[in-house]
Amino acid sequence: MSTTLTPPPARPPVPARRSRRHRLARRAGAAGLVGLLLVLLLGAATWLTTPGVGDARERVDALLAAHGAPALGGELPERVVAAVLATEDSRFADHAGVDWRGALRAPWGVVTGRDLGGSTLGQQLAKNLYEDGADDPLARMRSVVLALKLDAHWSKDDLLRMYLDAAYFGHGFWGVTAASEGYFGLAPDQLSWPQASLLAGLLQAPSAYDPLEHPGRAAARQAHVLDRLVDVGALTPAEAEGVAAAPWQLVTG
Known part of the structure; x- marks a missing residue:
C-alpha cells in the first residue's frame, strides 16, 4: 500500500509594502551603524591630535597675568558658583x-556649522584655554x-576655580x-x-550685558539666572522675586 505525501501548504506571499518597510529599516540601521563608526573614528582621531x-x-595663570588680574583665593564663592552652575x-x-544632550547635538552642529548650545563648563574652559576662543565646527x-x-x-x-578665573565678565574684568x-x-x-546672579548672567555676552553700560x-x-536658580531648587520663587527687586550696589566711580 503506497502512501501519498501531501506537500506543505505554500506560504502566503509577503505583502510588497511590508517587504519594502523591512528593506528601508535594514538600510537605515546600516546607515546608522556607519554613522556611529564614523563618529567614533573622528572622536578617536581628535583625542590623539588634541594636546x-x-x-x-x-x-589660566598666564591669562590672568596678561590682563593684570588676580586669581581667586580662598574657598569657592558659594553664591557665584550656584548661579553659574544653574545657568551654564x-x-x-x-x-x-x-553633557550627553549637548553631545548628541554636536555632530549635527558640525554638519550644519551652527552652534546648537549645550556647552558645558569644561567645553567653555577648553575653548578659552586651548582654542583661543575659536568657535568653528572643528574647534x-x-x-x-x-x-x-x-x-x-x-x-x-x-575646574570650577579655573573656569571662574579664566572667564571674562565685561568692562575689562578678567x-x-x-x-x-x-x-x-x-x-x-x-x-x-543680587550681585552673584548679575555676575553669572554676564558670562553669555559680557559686553552686551555690562551693567554699567546696559x-x-x-x-x-539676571532674571533668567534667577529663573534657573529656582528651577534647580537653589532659591524659592519668593526669594528670587526679592533678589530681583534688590539693588546691585555697583561701584561706579
Missing part, C-alpha cells in the same frame, strides 16, 4: 565633561574632547575676583544673591 591638559592651571551647566557634578569638536580630558585630569573644584572687586568693591565670597539688558539677563 594634554596637565598645563591648564598654568594657562546644571549637570556639572554628574557628567564627565560633556567645537576639539573642545568636546578637551573637556573630557579636563574632567579626567582635574577635580570638579579645580576673572571673578577682578569682576567682583571692579563692579562691587567686594571679594567674590562676599557677594549677595543696565536694562543686565537686569533681563
Whole structure:
C-alpha cells in the first residue's frame, strides 16, 4: 500500500509594502551603524591630535597675568558658583565633561556649522584655554574632547576655580575676583544673591550685558539666572522675586 505525501501548504506571499518597510529599516540601521563608526573614528582621531591638559592651571595663570588680574583665593564663592552652575551647566557634578544632550547635538552642529548650545563648563574652559576662543565646527569638536580630558585630569573644584578665573565678565574684568572687586568693591565670597546672579548672567555676552553700560539688558539677563536658580531648587520663587527687586550696589566711580 503506497502512501501519498501531501506537500506543505505554500506560504502566503509577503505583502510588497511590508517587504519594502523591512528593506528601508535594514538600510537605515546600516546607515546608522556607519554613522556611529564614523563618529567614533573622528572622536578617536581628535583625542590623539588634541594636546594634554596637565598645563591648564598654568594657562589660566598666564591669562590672568596678561590682563593684570588676580586669581581667586580662598574657598569657592558659594553664591557665584550656584548661579553659574544653574545657568551654564546644571549637570556639572554628574557628567564627565560633556553633557550627553549637548553631545548628541554636536555632530549635527558640525554638519550644519551652527552652534546648537549645550556647552558645558569644561567645553567653555577648553575653548578659552586651548582654542583661543575659536568657535568653528572643528574647534567645537576639539573642545568636546578637551573637556573630557579636563574632567579626567582635574577635580570638579579645580575646574570650577579655573573656569571662574579664566572667564571674562565685561568692562575689562578678567576673572571673578577682578569682576567682583571692579563692579562691587567686594571679594567674590562676599557677594549677595543680587550681585552673584548679575555676575553669572554676564558670562553669555559680557559686553552686551555690562551693567554699567546696559543696565536694562543686565537686569533681563539676571532674571533668567534667577529663573534657573529656582528651577534647580537653589532659591524659592519668593526669594528670587526679592533678589530681583534688590539693588546691585555697583561701584561706579
